[in-house]
Amino acid sequence: MTTTASAIKFAYWVPNVSGGLVVSNIEQRTDWSYDYNVRLAQAAERSGFEYALTQIRFTAGYGAENQHESVSFSHALLAKTEKLKVIAAILPGPWKPVLAAKQLATIDYLTQGRIAINVVSGWFRGEFDAIGEPWPEHDQRYVRSEEFIRTLKGIWTTDNYSFDGKYYQFQNYTLKPKPLQKPYIEVFQGGSSRAARDMAARVSDWYFTNGNSVEEIKKQVDDVRSKAKLANRQVKIGVNAFIIARDTEEEAKAVLNDIIAQANVEAVNAFGDATREAGAAAPEREGNWAKSTFDDLVQYNDGFKTNLIGTPQQIAERIVALKNVGVDLVLSGFLHFIEEVEYFGEKVLPLVRQLEQQQEHHLAAKSA
Template sequence: MARHPFRFGVVVRKAESGRAWAERARLVEDLGFSTLLVPDHVLGPRFAPIAAMTAAAAATTTLRVGTLVFANDYRHPVVLGKELATVDVLSDGRLDVGLGTGWMRADYDGAGLPFDPPKERFERFAEAIEVLRGVWSDGPFSFEGKHYRITDLVQEPKPLQKPFPKLMLPGGGPKMLRLAGRYADYVNLTLRVKADGTAPDETDGGLDAFLRKVELIREGAGDRFGQIEIGTSVQQVGVPAEKETWSAVNISRQDSTPQVLLGDTAQMVDKLRYWRDEHGLSYYVLHNDKDLDTFAPVVKELAGS
């Protein structure tokens, strides 16, 4: 079992001003988090990811910036590829590219976008990864797929990171997990999403399903499995007054997984050490930055160890 050093990210959605956003980014950096991540949804009180990442990178010196995760259906990969290469250059190579198919039906309906069946969205997403890698590579790039057609395209700037910026994929269903094994630098284990795009699928919860996801990554990765940093989003930390819900799903079934970290700092640290040493999970993303004060001691104890 590969044993990577602990790495921590945090999802930050918005701030009251540009100054407040910069201060938040510097606080995340000072607390020892490796990465500030922004979501990608049309609806809701969230900053747009590319502008938010760029501003966070400009305000910091070592903090990586990324997304959890870009919805592929919202942007053509050639356009996204150029935007991200630019962010990678402007951040001195501190970009992490989180990318998924897109799943939230309300986003699609609100924006008037077609919500295609899961199989078609996944096929388009898999092609988009190939297109991104192609436009980030040297020389003219051509691609002939079902969803994208590119002809002799030379795009600049190229990313600073070689051969490509780090890629984070969400890991819910078997196809995505095996694809993540082939391409991802980081995998964020999550619940499979319902086909209708209304919420994560509660039937995918529990310890056995969570552990099975690691094995599906291994199946897709083959010899490169040891290079992949696997982790998950931490949905609940400390000693909450009552059980909360996330994305319309009661997370109580995840109590035995590292998505739920209850107790004091020592108990949270012990649980994460167990999951890293026994199951190889080393990259944890705090789902809500309102929990920074509670989780910061855990980061201080474990980051880089």
């Protein structure tokens, strides 16, 4: 039997932002309301999802007219579930480490250790300008995020904590109570630039990358893992994927074609312009979406590229292929969230576990 430790894990994007997970006018039986999200969280928990990831947005744009705040929304979902761990997205800048550390420690205490954090370094300058927050240049945003993570971990594990950084300073600060999770609350982080991968290798527990082919994902996994090894650390890898599981491959591909055919062209192009500006700010002149086409950008974390689109068997095989290049978690988006999460749990996940088990037996037989 596949062990819990070795089994690939599944998370879903929490639709706490309106507009769903595709920038398209296609019907989405998904809602950003609290009631819908509670039903979704409970369905995901029953269906075998271990994590949920809330989104952080401060301003409208790209089809997202309304946004619930991520940390309070995460706590509200945790109050209505029993096993699910919710990853709250936080932006250094609007949040200060001391507030985040205390806020998250309290939620961890209240939810028996089920909160996690996704540190978002920021790519959308317009949002920072709108709320009057400074916008450091690309690599400096990762310097700030690294200090943010280091100080969180320090506050969560040390009494009389002191830190003298460029962005944050602490002097003999003691937080009590500290989180229930030991040694500290799990820290996730995204990005595809060199600075993002380097930071993940040094300080993050999990590295999220945009969707891509197995070959391209392997390159990122190998880079992050080799850098982490030099720092005597281990980093787990999560990959974004938009999942379209249907009884036939033709049905699944038809859904994908309909999503793209009904794309909100103005919103997709505006998103593309913002991502190109963000990518051009990186020293290597290449960001998360550098090689994304218009069709890719309809799903704003390149989820179509991961190609988890087809029958349950096809998707299960592709998930195991991702696991085989080092992926530990699939971060999933869906068109009609509740019903498709339940379909995934019923039709796809058992096949994944079966394939994992077959693979383990095969490896055990070879080594015997």
